[in-house]
Amino acid sequence: MNIDMFLTLIILLLASIMFVSGKIRSDLVAICALSLLVILNILNTGEALAGFASSVVIMMIGLFVVGGAIFQTGLAKIVSGKLLNLAGTNETRLLITIMLSTSFVGAFISNTGTIAVMLPIVVSLANQAQVSTRRLLMPLAFSGSLGGMLTLIGSPPNMVVSETLEKAGFKDISFFGFAPTGVICLVAGTLLIIFFSKIVLKGKSKGSSKKKKERSLDELAEQYSLAQNLYRMQLGEGSPMLEKSLKELSLASLYHVHINEVRRRQSHKNPFFKTINQEMAGPETRLHINDIIYVSGHFEEIERFARHQKLTIISDDIVEKDSAAAIEQLTTTEIGIAEILIPSNSRHINQLVKHSGFRENYNVNILGIQRKGTYLLNELKEEKIRSGDAILIQGEWKHIARLSLEHEDVVVVGQPAQEAANIPLKHKAPIAALIMVLMIVGMIINIIPAVVCVMIAAIMMVVTGCLPNMESAYKTVNWESIVLIGAMIPMSTAIEKTGAAALLSEKLVIGLGGYGPLVLLAGVYFATSMMTLFVSNTACAVLFAPIALSAAVALDVNPLPFMLAVSIGASMCFAVPFSTPPNALVMGVGKYKFMDYVKVGLPAQILLGVVMVIAIPLIYPF
Secondary structure: OOHHHHHHHHHHHHHHHHHHHOOOOHHHHHHHHHHHHHHOOOOOHHHHHHHHHOHHHHHHHHHHHHHHHHHHOOHHHHHHHHHHHHHOOOHHHHHHHHHHHHHHHHOOOOHHHHHHHHHHHHHHHHHHHOOOOHHHHHHHHHHHHHHHHHOOOOOHHHHHHHHHHHHOOOOOOOOOOOHHHHHHHHHHHHHHHHHHHHHHOOOOOHHHOOOOOOOOHHHHHHHOOHHHOEEEEEEOOOOOOEOOEHHHHOHHHHHOOEEEEEEEEOOOOOOOOOOEEEEEOOOOOEEOOOOEEEEEOOHHHHHHHHHHHOEEEEEOOOOOOOHHHHHHHHOOOOEEEEEEEOOOOOOOOOOEHHHOOHHHHHOEEEEEEEEOOEEEOOOHHHOEOOOOOEEEEEEEHHHHHHHOOOOOOOEEEOOHHHHHHOOOOHHHHHHHHHHHHHHHHHHHHOOOOHHHHHHHHHHHHHHOOOOOOHHHHHHHOOHHHHHHHHHHHHHHHHHHHOOHHHHHHHHHHHHOHHHOHHHHHHHHHHHHHHHOOOOOHHHHHHHHHHHHHHHHHHHOOOOHHHHHHHHHHHHOOOOOOOOOHHHHHHHHHOOOOHHHHHHHHHHHHHHHHHHHHHHHHHHOOO
C-alpha cells in the first residue's frame, strides 16, 4: 500500500466518521476532505474541481429548477391530486403507488431525472395527504434505482456490463434482458424499503403540528367568507363607467359596493409571457372596454349595480364558490391579501376607514374587519377602526411588506414576501407540463446529451414565466446537496487514482474463486455494492465487470449471472446520501441526516443483496 493510498483511506475514514456523527454539516465535511486531498498533493487543482464541472452536478442544478417550476405552476398539485385519488391517504398505499410509478418512469430515463420530476409531485402529495415528507422522499429516491434494473437504458451499469460482454465475444443483453431479475429486484426492494422506512423515518403528519399563529391565504379567505362576497364583472360597450375614474363614479355611496381590482388583457404580448395586467383599484383608476373588475358587496346590490352600469357578471354561482377560488381571484404573484392587527397605541383607532389613509399612503384596500368574532365585509368606509381589530387588506405584495414596517400602528400577520413566492402560477401549468414532457422525450431518444436537455428545460421554465425570475430559479436549488455531490466526486477519483479500488476489488473477487460459483457470485455482488458507497456506480461497473468476467471464464461457468451481479450491486446503493444524485436530491427537502440513510438504506441494501444472490442463479444458471 503506497502512502497516497493510505492517506486517501484515512481521509475517507475520517469523513465517514464525521458524516455518521452528524455534528458538522455534510457539505462542510465534504469540502474539508476535498481540501485535504489537494493539500496532500493526492489530487491536483483540476481534479479537485472537476466534480463541480461534472455533468451530474450541472444536471442536478437544472433539475432543481425544473422541479421548482413544476411546483410553482401548480402542476405538481394537479398530478399529486391524481395520485391521491388513486392511492387514497393510507400511508402504505401511498408509498407503494409512489415507488411503483417512479420505478416505471425510472426504467426509461435516468434515475436523477426521474426523481427530479417526481420530487415536487411527492412533496405536494404529502401536503395534501397530511403525511410527513420524511416518510416518502427517501423511498422515492431509492425507487428510481430499482426501476433502472428493468431495461438496458435504465441504469449506466446495465450498459457497461452489456458492452463488456459484447467486447469479450459473448452475446450482449437485449433491451428487456434485465427485466426477469429486475422485477424480482423491484418487488423485493420495494417491500424492504417500505418496511425499514416505516420503522426508522419518524415524522409528524402535517395535521399533527401545532397551529401557526398566522393563517394561510386559504384560511383567511374562508374566515372572511370572501367567496360569498366577491364577484367578477366585465365592462361592455355602452357602459356609463367607460373612460371614467372611480372617484368620478362614487360607486360606494350609490350602490354600497367596492371595486378591489382591475384586470386588463394585453393581447399584443407574446402568449408565453404575462398577458394580463393587474391593477389595484384606486380613486384615479380609469376603466376601459372589456376590463374585468373584482367587486365585493351584497348580491342584491351587485345585481342592481350591474344592471344600471350595463356590466356582465362573469360568475354569480355563489353556492359553488370556495375559498380556493376566492384566493385565485384576489391574489397573483404581484398582488395578494394579508391580515393586520390594530394595537392599542395605534393612531388609526377611532378613525373612519375612509379617513385611515391605507389606500392613499400604502396603496392597499380594506376587504374586511374581524371584531370580537364578527366579520364586517360591506359598507366599510363608514366603519370606525377599533383597538384589537383584525383587518384583511389587499394590495401589491411590496406595499404589504412596506406596511409591515409600521410596527407602532399596525402589525402584519405572516410574511408577505414568503406568501408572494408561494402563489402558484396556475395559468403556466400547461407550459410547464409541455416543457417537462419534451425534456423526458429528449432524454429517452438521446439525440443530445441528457444534461443539455435538462439545462434547456430549466432555461425555458424561466423564459416562459413558469418561474417568475432568475432569483426564484436560484432559490429552488438545494445548494447543500450540490456542494456535497460536487465535493465527493473527486473523492472517488482519488480512490481510483491511488489504486485502492483496484486492489480491493481484485483481492476480494479473485480470492473467492476457489469456493465455487455461488460464493464467487456473492463476493462479486457485495464487493461491488460496498465499493459503490464511495465510487460512482458507473465507475464500479467499469472496474468490476472485466474482473468478474475473467473469474467466470476461469471457472468455466456462465458469465451472465456474474455480470448481472455487478450491474445490480453497482445500482442498488442506498446507504449514503452521496452514493447517487437522487439520494442527494431528497436530502435537503426531507431534512435527512447521514445516519437516516445508514439506518434505512444499509439493511435494505444488504438484504436485497441476499435475495438477488439467491435469485440470479435460479433465473440464469451457472
